Amino acid sequence: MQDVRIRIGAAAVLSFSAFVSLWGAAAAFFWFFIFTPRLQSIRRLRLVIGASVMIAIISLLLQITNGSGYSYGIRIIVIILIGVWLAGEYHPGEFLHLGVWLAGDHLGFDVGLMAEMGMQSLISLLDDLDRIRIAYILKKIPLDITGIIPAGTLLVRMELIRARDNAELLAVRGYRDGGALQPGFKTSRLDIVAGLSVMPVFFIATLHFVNFLYFDSAFLKGLL
Amino acid sequence: MRVSLDRIRITRGNFSLTADGTFDKGVHLVSGAVGSGKSTLALCIAGMLPPERGTIQRSGIGSTMLSLQFPEHHVTGMTAAEECTSWGCEPDTILALCGLNGHNKTSPLALSRGELKRLHLACVLNNPHDLFLLDEPFSSLDCEEKYAFCTLIAHHTSNITIIFTHEQSVLPKFDRIWEIENGILHDRGTPPEALKTWNSPPPLIKKLIAAGKSPRNISQKDILEAACRT
Structure with missing residues (x-):
């Protein structure tokens, strides 16, 4: 997916959908299966496996204690997959364009710059x-x-040194706040199709969530 | 003792590098522009990055040591003395060798980049290995330290030492010169013939060749000899 605006929007909706209901998670996984390069987008399989193992342990503990562990595990793993896809599709500079497009040359530029520096730090780390x-x-x-x-200790120290270097570089180049940038995006037909396809996922997720709140939730029944 | 690269191909994202050739006993230079794939090739020869295709054969190689470009990545000790010990070296000897007497209890990360590089190289070269892979060993060193390193390397004749660098001024004598260009490792041969086929030699060597004073090798001594030749 080329257009970062659609990618971020889709990831936000899919993550929300996966989080609020198991059906939403299933629909989000289906979307992930259809519209992403799937496991090819995973650049660091070891990290994903590590995170998944950790989630599996927490899920097992939850399942033993209150019986909702499996649902939790499935929903969180789908969110991890969407996050991995989002990170894998990242191209340097696009968050800066997104920030300026969203919130203009001052606040948007600063937020975009922070996001860019955060992503670069993650890659360096x-x-x-x-x-x-x-x-x-x-x-x-x-x-x-x-x-x-x-x-x-070494990782933290190197990150701090990089942050100091970046700060000095920005100061030397006269950065105070904001900056001029003409945001530009490439949008393919597939981006639009994929972006629109998150709507049914959201609908399925919220339908089941609302159903749960009104008909299944013992907590709400107690309140009412 | 030799390392043979049999039509290997390494791919990382959009970048790819192909290499074919044999590294025999002696000191080898692998040159190339920044981002040409020198570090990637070093990792691959060290066995830390499997090639996408082709094979690497190491005959008579019992032990391999790779020195990464940034010495910080190698730090495992909380003090300079601990760092020396982690390499199996005697701290006082190593610290004296690299001019860091009295820094036993200093954190390696509190040393300057140049000091840490000196400490790191002293530790790496102190132990005998059949294959040394040194990625940008000259970075962060001043001229005097570069000369000292060249002297140290001159004694590394009983093993295979491969130096991956884009250093342009101070270099040791080499037995063979390799060059990475457009994603391909080229064997330029042995000096002095290699200097004529080397596409991006250091500027001084290029000028000497243009003036018809081709040096016999690329060490400072060889360059001085060529420059003073009448």
Whole structure:
């Protein structure tokens, strides 16, 4: 999907739909299956597997304690997949265009710039993590609890140094607030089809959510 | 002892690199512009990044050491002494060697980039390995430190040392020169013949060749000899 406006909007609606009901999650997964490159959009499978395992453990605990764990697990994993797709489709600079398009040259530019810097930091952080993992392998040091402390310290420190460098660079270039930018987007026919297709997903999710609130929720029945 | 790249292809996103050739015992230079794929190739030869196609054969290689471009990535110790120990080195010897006497308890991350690079290279080169892969070893070093590094490398004759760099001024003697251009690794051969087929040599070497004073190799001594030749 080329147009960041449609991509962000679709991701927001799909995430909401997946969160509010299991049917919404199923519909959002169906949308994910049809309109994204699916697992090809996952750049770092290990991170996704790690997050999924963590969610699976929490789901199991919830299932044992109050019986809603499986639903929670499925809904959150669908949200993770949508998030991974969103991150995988990112192109440098597009959040700046989106920010200016949404909120203009001042607030929009600043918010867009922050989003861009955040994404760049995330990418650098993941690259650093790859290099650190290699360094640990070379030294034959296991990346366990004792190894994670210096690795974590290093990651935080490098991130702070990068933030300082970015701040200095912006100051040197005379940045105070806002900036001039003519936002531009490429919208394909598929983007429009995919964007419109989130509407049924939202409808399915809210229908079941409303149904749950009015007819199934013991909490609401108690209130009424 | 040799490393053979058999028509390997490495792909990362939109970038791809193909390489074919054999690295024998000696010191090799892999040159190329920034972003040409030197670091990617180093990772691949070290076995940290599998090629998409082709194979890498390492015959007679018992141990491999890769030095990453940024020394911070290698830091695992909370102090400089701990960092030396993590490489299996004796701290006082290494710290003295790189001019950091008395910094035993200093955090490696509190050292300047140049100091950390010196410490890192001293630790890396202190241990014997059959294959050394050094990614941009000259970055963050001043001229004096670059010369010291070249002297150290000159003694690395019993193994394979591959230096991946775009350094343009201070370089050691090389046994073979390779160049990455347009996503392909080219074997330029052995100096001095290699200097004629090397498309992007350092400017000084280019000028000497143009003046008909081709150096025998690319170390400072060879360049001085060529420049003073009458």
